[in-house]
Amino acid sequence: MVLLTLIKLAVFCFLRQVRERLKEDVEQMKLKNPNFSVLRLPTCFQILHSITEVNENSSVHGLIVQLPLDSVHEINTEKITNAVAPEKDVDGLTSINAGKLSRGDLGDCFIPCTPNGCMDAKRFLESHQAGKWNISYTALNLQKPVPSDIVISRSCAAKSIDSLAREVGLLSDEVELYGKTKAKVQLTIIKRLQSRPDGKYVVVTGITPTPLGEGKSTTTIGLAQAMGAHMKLNVFACVRQPSQGPTFGIKGGAAGGGYSQVIPMEEFNLHLTGDIHAITAANNLVAAAIDARIFHEATQSDKALYNRLVPLSGRERKFSPIQINRLKKLGIEKTEPSALTEEEINHFARLDIDPSSVTWQRVLDTNDRFLRKITIGQSPTEKGYTREAQFDITVASEIMAVLALTSSLEDMRQRLAKMVVATSRRGDPITTEDLGVSGALTVLMKDAIKPNLMQTLEGTPVFVHAGPFANIAHGNSSILADKIALKLVGPEGFVVTEAGFGADIGMEKFFNIKCRYSGLRPHVVVLVATIRALKMHGGGPTVSSPLLNSHFVAIGCSLKQIENAKHFGVPVVVAVNAFKTDTDAELDLVCTMAKAAGAFDAVRCSHWAEGGAGAVALGEAVQKASSAPSNFKFLYDLDLPIADKIRIIAQKIYGADDIELLAEAQHKVALYTKQGFANLPICMAKTHLSLSHEAEKKGVPKGFILPIRDIRASVGAGFLFPLVGTMPTIPGLPTRPCFYDIDLDPETEQVNGLF
């Protein structure tokens, strides 16, 4: 009955030449499937999104929506009518109705109509959900020898980013363009796609690297280009945003390399969409708030402080919601400012920060070595309250780690409030919420939380989002980007994400920290190895000497990292990243040994020189491995004592005999246990150049005790970070920084010299 009414309605409205065909169509479909065209859309939100999908599908010329009467209160008919694009209504085909129907069960209907007839609504929506993308890939024009990265990047015309967004199934109201080549994706998409199954999750890690790096980023991009442009799979690459500081220092830009790059590389390496700048602003607001608060408390009585903190506004005094939170934390259940006792006023108004306990540092995204240690507060206006302090590079800020580990706006708000910045003289942790700054931080970070969409040289999609330090933080791109990408690629698709440093650091943290917070379980580990690194680990004198038997100890290093990956129960594919100096025999040897050591597969790849075409074998191995049995497990339980968790990582991953907690570390174990932070995961701050704590120990070091100098806490991000040795947290500029070569051509607006 309902169906007939709707069909009549549709037929009545249709243009003459379409009408007959439509009728036949619907009749036929009805014969085949009595439930045809009936789709229940329980919420206004879902209807609006379905309409957006109709609006953006050029094959759909109109739609019919029937809302049941009893939903009218919840569902705004006018809003829904307005949501339909005008061009979908020109034929008079569209109708939005509300009213009780004879069969309440089939009350809410949604029928998209095309010039060829009605569509099955379910099928229409499904076609927008999990199917294969219709992507226009960008053909590479491979040159030999391979030109510089910037020359390659510039020679490829990037697609407009809104086209790419449409191609991967993003709706226009979910995308915020930032110019023509970058876009932010709104988090609302998570809700829209919540019922869609995730794609396969691939993490790229490496063997213990040389200082030059072994091409993890390049492999991540090359693998995505291979699986997308060559294997025609839905695939997303998820990478970290680079710090701008090194771009002008020693390193120059990086966005992969050769024919496996994110483009345009200038945009990737410079401000991007301002996420790191937002972190600088948020981080430094906290720092300014700490010192200003210490100063104001030192120079004012309880009464004066309280009168300023809870001022008379008009005729009344009121706590702000953030202040109510602090009262609750102190166990004061009052909401009326005049009701506080003197002691309560003292507790509320005085954070009583011990200046020597401040762990929060200022940050800049600049390689400024002269800010490594400074004295602040020397102006007479600060009345002698000087203090030693330091600047870190912005990506070392805990706020960057929060951005990378958060799962929603609400979760980010909570993490930003929990960050511990100092200890009070009474021994209590002082948080950003105590400082009253947590809401402002969330406001400053409200855009940074949205992942950034860019593209590879071959036109496949990339999320660039978050780039936390890989030693004092966990060095992985954002959970949100991975989650959204997994929904967008759908169950047959792949998401390739990169973990910083070697497998002993980046991958271990990927599993034990990132996956623990995200709840995601990877299907495949790709372990990138180079002959160059293996030679170095074997103590080979120069890179040009052949891989000898004496290097087997080095290959052992690669094998150890295979073992490390297998600790987590996930199949490992070894990608041997070929350089032109490598011989076939060398490459074959490594592949054979890797397979013997338990790798699911080991393949050579040449995506640097050949783009995605050079990583198809790798892509096929990854696809096969993703269907292999997997039995993911964490390395340690969170409930174990802090020292035990550190010991497990040191012994199982690094191959240490034991750990040694030095005095400061022991003190912190006691402090954090008392403060209730003992159950956080562990984020080791160790050199990435050796499996041990000594960078010069290559291969697979044995028989060492890992010394733990100190332990710090990133309570908002959610981990403890034991310090193994000293970690530089802001680089410096060399005598000839690479900015000497960087310039803009004012005529063409081209950036020169970035790489």
Added chain:
Amino acid sequence: MVLLTLIKLAVFCFLRQVRERLKEDVEQMKLKNPNFSVLRLPTCFQILHSITEVNENSSVHGLIVQLPLDSVHEINTEKITNAVAPEKDVDGLTSINAGKLSRGDLGDCFIPCTPNGCMDAKRFLESHQAGKWNISYTALNLQKPVPSDIVISRSCAAKSIDSLAREVGLLSDEVELYGKTKAKVQLTIIKRLQSRPDGKYVVVTGITPTPLGEGKSTTTIGLAQAMGAHMKLNVFACVRQPSQGPTFGIKGGAAGGGYSQVIPMEEFNLHLTGDIHAITAANNLVAAAIDARIFHEATQSDKALYNRLVPLSGRERKFSPIQINRLKKLGIEKTEPSALTEEEINHFARLDIDPSSVTWQRVLDTNDRFLRKITIGQSPTEKGYTREAQFDITVASEIMAVLALTSSLEDMRQRLAKMVVATSRRGDPITTEDLGVSGALTVLMKDAIKPNLMQTLEGTPVFVHAGPFANIAHGNSSILADKIALKLVGPEGFVVTEAGFGADIGMEKFFNIKCRYSGLRPHVVVLVATIRALKMHGGGPTVSSPLLNSHFVAIGCSLKQIENAKHFGVPVVVAVNAFKTDTDAELDLVCTMAKAAGAFDAVRCSHWAEGGAGAVALGEAVQKASSAPSNFKFLYDLDLPIADKIRIIAQKIYGADDIELLAEAQHKVALYTKQGFANLPICMAKTHLSLSHEAEKKGVPKGFILPIRDIRASVGAGFLFPLVGTMPTIPGLPTRPCFYDIDLDPETEQVNGLF
């Protein structure tokens, strides 16, 4: 002949039902005007832009372009063919031809075609050039009492910014969207519209203000709303981007106020499109480069320095272009690194900066008082090379002043290279070009140079661009935004731009610095006055007491500022910004006296409470004044000695008897004269709260000598700034910063508490 061929061509291609009409049309037009449809488009650039205009005009279905053969080398036919949107070619109507025609004179033709026939190309292009905009204004729903700024801002739905961009005649390839409510405008538009006459140029300034401000920004926006939404004129408001620091300190956000605002105010007050962040990054790269260079020079021999600065790359050593510039500056005309003598190497490699002469400070966009004076370089890695330094707020950076005063990318590149950061021990000015960092600065600022498009509450366009300090810099929004706006509004339109602080500072600098560099000549000065400020200047005890005769001295203050404006030969309209506490008698009195003092007109306005409707009288007065005779002149010649220029400003504008140069200022006069900077304009750093140098002296102070404590140079921005008293260059946070009230609702994503 040519015409006939073209018409034949067009007719041949046309769809059947259009063909006959087209033919008639063209024949008729030809009868009326033998030059019909012939438009000479001399450059490829212009043709491409004309095609973009055709692409974006839905009434045009195709076009015919005929290029002369001799232009083929210069004009890329393929590029032009590809520029035509596919939908303009579906009817087979479009044709792009190249070839020598019988009459070379009429060689390049351009005919847009519509379903109704051919269009006159000139008329078509003209219709895109100077006509009245077709803007959809946003109706206000005025509430009484006037709600808070954020409530009003949020209650108005912003138009999508790309619609607004189209409405004001921007082409889609000239606009870079930043989300849905902000966009950057590319500088290419200057070239496209270069032949279009400018609109009328209106500068908004104020009387000497109270610390609360008298509503200049609100008047700027209200006037634009009035002239746009109510008087239906083309009008652009140009305002400064606010610093983010104070947003979280004492001040909260600001984007006008009441019913005269830029929306969304959250976006306006937070990161906007990242321009200030780009300045922070650029400024601090210079700072890091200075200290790193001092350090590297102090710890290396000439030889070692030179080998690092000009390293062997492959088999050769090469100077970078920036290094060649430095060689030229030193008078060394060599380009071969091995050819330099030892002395030349010494001169080239050693900037020999005197650490005590460094005038370049680090910056942050945070109110961080503890960075007012610091000691840097205390880490052992800096080997004892400590130095006293300071942070300023980012908007005080010279780079911000450069952004505001530049006229093109090339000009910005040059200004960024000329900035003087220190003096060498030999007494030479050391520039950013000497440091090798000027190109990198340009790269960092390449997006910031593009003005940001936003909208008012009533849907009229606003450029938000640059926000230099109003004391140590010139406190005016950017020249580029004003210039682009003047082209966009066309000869019948208006651009309303705001100058910081009172007329004695902001307006004086607007004329003598901004107009001098822009070459623009304002048509009207709007001088904003409030009864509140006049009472204060008259020494009235409270704001609620009526304006008495005793306040006439105060009104004198307003009159003095009228006189100041008239110094420059531009008609003055006084806008009396009415508050609800003001009486009719008070408002009338001020208007009468202002007119008597030589104001072109003086009108009350109530745009805060009523939006544009409350400023229509002001708008009409401004429109009338813009046609009045104007005789613009600068206050001083640049060739005068530094002290004379300062004296002229002090005497004519402030009413001082004379100036007194203190010792440091005398030294700087000598130094800058020697260094060749004496012919720069003057940017006084004086309190804005009094016409004199003493903030507490209200009204029109007489008989004072203006003391000049010191003089500094912003050589890149292009002015000298004499310091009158001490200027705080980074604010602090109060005991209860306004961030206590700021939070984000994670459900609605609304920013709360920003005002």
